[in-house]
Amino acid sequence: MPLIHLEDVRKVYSLGDVEVRALDGVSFSVEPAEFIAIMGSSGSGKSTLMNILGCLDKPTSGTYFLGDREVSKLDRGELAEMRNRTLGFVFQSFNLLSRTTAMENVELPLVYAGITGKERKRRAAEALTRVGLGKRLDHRPSQLSGGQQQRVAIARAIVNTPKLILADEPTGNLDSRTSVEVIALFQELWSSGLTILIVTHEPDIAEFASRVIVVKDGKLQSDERRTPRMAKDELAEESAP
Amino acid sequence: MNLLQTLPVAARALLRNKTRSFLTALGVVIGVASVISMVAIGEGAKAGVEKVFSAMGTNLLMVMSGSTSSGGVMGGFGSMPTLTWDDLTAIKTEVPSVRTAAPQLNTRSSIVGEELNWYTQITGTTPDYFTIRSWSLGTGSLISDSDVDTGNKVIVLGQTVADKMFGSSDAAIGQTVRIRAIPFSVIGVLAPKGQSPVGQDYDDAAFIPVTTYQAKIQGGLQKFIAGMIVVSAVTPDDTTRAERAISGLLRDRHHIAAGVDDDFQIRNLAEIAAAQQQGTQTLTSLLAAIAIVSLLVGGIGIMNIMLVSVTERTREIGVRMAVGAKPWHILAQFLVEAVALSMMGGLVGVMLGTGVATWLSKKLGWTLVLRPDIAIVAVGFSAFVGVIFGLYPAQKASQLDPIDALRYE
Numbered sequence: 001m002p003l004i005h006l007e008d009v010r011k012v013y014s015l016g017d018v019e020v021r022a023l024d025g026v027s028f029s030v031e032p033a034e035f036i037a038i039m040g041s042s043g044s045g046k047s048t049l050m051n052i053l054g055c056l057d058k059p060t061s062g063t064y065f066l067g068d069r070e071v072s073k074l075d076r077g078e079l080a081e082m083r084n085r086t087l088g089f090v091f092q093s094f095n096l097l098s099r100t101t102a103m104e105n106v107e108l109p110l111v112y113a114g115i116t117g118k119e120r121k122r123r124a125a126e127a128l129t130r131v132g133l134g135k136r137l138d139h140r141p142s143q144l145s146g147g148q149q150q151r152v153a154i155a156r157a158i159v160n161t162p163k164l165i166l167a168d169e170p171t172g173n174l175d176s177r178t179s180v181e182v183i184a185l186f187q188e189l190w191s192s193g194l195t196i197l198i199v200t201h202e203p204d205i206a207e208f209a210s211r212v213i214v215v216k217d218g219k220l221q222s223d224e225r226r227t228p229r230m231a232k233d234e235l236a237e238e239s240a241p
Numbered sequence: 242m243n244l245l246q247t248l249p250v251a252a253r254a255l256l257r258n259k260t261r262s263f264l265t266a267l268g269v270v271i272g273v274a275s276v277i278s279m280v281a282i283g284e285g286a287k288a289g290v291e292k293v294f295s296a297m298g299t300n301l302l303m304v305m306s307g308s309t310s311s312g313g314v315m316g317g318f319g320s321m322p323t324l325t326w327d328d329l330t331a332i333k334t335e336v337p338s339v340r341t342a343a344p345q346l347n348t349r350s351s352i353v354g355e356e357l358n359w360y361t362q363i364t365g366t367t368p369d370y371f372t373i374r375s376w377s378l379g380t381g382s383l384i385s386d387s388d389v390d391t392g393n394k395v396i397v398l399g400q401t402v403a404d405k406m407f408g409s410s411d412a413a414i415g416q417t418v419r420i421r422a423i424p425f426s427v428i429g430v431l432a433p434k435g436q437s438p439v440g441q442d443y444d445d446a447a448f449i450p451v452t453t454y455q456a457k458i459q460g461g462l463q464k465f466i467a468g469m470i471v472v473s474a475v476t477p478d479d480t481t482r483a484e485r486a487i488s489g490l491l492r493d494r495h496h497i498a499a500g501v502d503d504d505f506q507i508r509n510l511a512e513i514a515a516a517q518q519q520g521t522q523t524l525t526s527l528l529a530a531i532a533i534v535s536l537l538v539g540g541i542g543i544m545n546i547m548l549v550s551v552t553e554r555t556r557e558i559g560v561r562m563a564v565g566a567k568p569w570h571i572l573a574q575f576l577v578e579a580v581a582l583s584m585m586g587g588l589v590g591v592m593l594g595t596g597v598a599t600w601l602s603k604k605l606g607w608t609l610v611l612r613p614d615i616a617i618v619a620v621g622f623s624a625f626v627g628v629i630f631g632l633y634p635a636q637k638a639s640q641l642d643p644i645d646a647l648r649y650e
Contacts, residue, residue: 084565
């Protein structure tokens with residue numbers, strides 16, 4: 001069974017009397033453990049697609065199955081639950097709560113999942129260790145570098161054992177070396193069985209994905225699978241000579 | 242996630258803007274403080290009235306002879322004596338709600354001492370009188386039953402009379418004074434009782450046995466009581482019942498047919514006191530109402546700041562929603578914050594209000610009456626204000642669109 005199944009999804013915004021078709025009949029499926037890059041220029045509809053996939057928005061028409069649930073039929077509370085249990089978000093601007101420690105940021109999804117006390121602390125610490133920040137549990141976002149902040153965000157995304165990680169321009173605010181490090185982390189999560197879906201406009205970044213979907217004018221322009229470049233190898237090469 | 246878990250979040254959010262939280266809570270602080278102090282002042286006034294009336298004698302009823310009517314001219318109450326000594330005995334023994342009763346025969350006369358004279362009210366009565374008026378003895382002894390039985394020429398002075406004539410209570414005991422040339426020996430001085438509600442000095446009085454009064458002052462024993470009967474009901478709640486029972490008893494004894502006016506009159510001091518208290522109660526309510534208005538203004542301050550806070554933290558709300566916060570989680574978070582703010586204000590307000598009331602009562606010499614129930618109600622009400630005025634901002638936060646909230650700069 002596919003993890004994601006979109007069937008003729010449309011999203012229409014009406015600005016006054018002008019109708020904007022942000023998505024105009026998009027259909028595709030994603031199997032578990034794929035690493036997908038969604039590309040497209042600005043205004044192509046990739047952000048809208050991302051919002052719908054992330055259960056933040058609902059399509060105007062068409063069906064969207066995430067696992068066995070049809071998202072277009074869920075209410076606000078059920079969408080929140082879906083985001084909490086099935087999805088993990090990583091944003092371009094990290095979106096960590098300032099004046100809050102890395103631990104507390106990572107604990108946040110568990111708070112809303114109703115996990116309390118030691119179990120919550122243990123899982124948050126585990127997730128932070130997994131992204132290589134095991135020694136910075138009590139640091140605040142302002143005490144961390146951009147790459148480290150994004151790692152905290154990734155820890156937050158994986159802490160509640162989701163099926164799908166959605167990353168919206170995750171390397172947009174990072175330098176190229178840090179970008180590759182973050183992508184390496186995504187690939188590591190991918191190899192452990194998670195499905196990763198990143199939205200990017202950088203072809204360099206898209207090369208690390210096993211499947212690239214290009215969106216243009218609200219439609220799929222291309223959808224191809226390829227052998228990805230491995231970020232880990234590149235990091236090794238760079239430090240070798 | 243439960244409400245308890247939102248408390249640290251709320252505390253942190255409030256501590257982040259200490260000055261702002263303090264100023265916002267200040268509205269509620271002032272509101273609650275004024276409720277507490279205003280009610281304390283009102284209650285103090287009420288207690289003052291109660292004190293004055295209890296000085297007159299608790300559970301007191303006064304039974305007076307009726308009015309005369311001859312040729313269209315009505316005499317005042319008591320102008321024609323209708324109450325008999327047997328009526329007094331009957332009231333004392335036949336009415337269960339009556340604890341005791343005593344005659345009160347008054348005249349104004351000079352008391353002549355060896356050096357000084359004093360013009361005052363002379364009352365002829367029985368020992369029960371002092372019980373009814375809850376008037377205790379200062380020094381010496383009171384009029385006894387045997388004084389009344391044998392018609393002894395003894396006198397008990399009020400504090401003022403003793404002070405004016407002899408300088409002190411102790412000096413007065415054993416002295417001989419004359420009223421209308423009849424010698425009386427001073428056997429006791431009463432404890433000070435203070436002033437009546439109209440400012441009359443209770444202690445400017447002297448008391449002699451009722452039999453002596455009749456024989457020596459009034460000039461002969463009579464069937465009728467040329468004065469009034471003071472009655473003490475068993476409890477304050479019994480005064481109305483006692484009034485009705487005495488009325489029935491006297492109508493029966495005086496053979497008054499149905500539909501004919503009473504030939505006596507009963508005054509119920511408890512009723513007069515209740516009317517007075519009604520007045521102070523109204524004052525208290527008015528003060529409390531004004532104070533509650535200021536509490537509401539404090540609530541509006543909270544709403545204002547919560548709206549600002551929601552706007553400031555739009556992005557945080559977006560992040561929380563993205564990681565799985567349901568609308569009610571956000572609602573609860575902001576509501577708890579508003580309630581925490583207003584309840585803190587309430588608690589500080591109770592302390593401040595208590596302080597202000599204590600200070601005022603000392604400064605102005607008022608009776609201080611602090612009401613713990615009002616403090617609890619005030620804190621509860623401030624929490625309620627927090628809920629009411631926090632609800633709109635919290636609702637607004639919970640209905641934010643996560644996409645817009647995440648994008649908010």
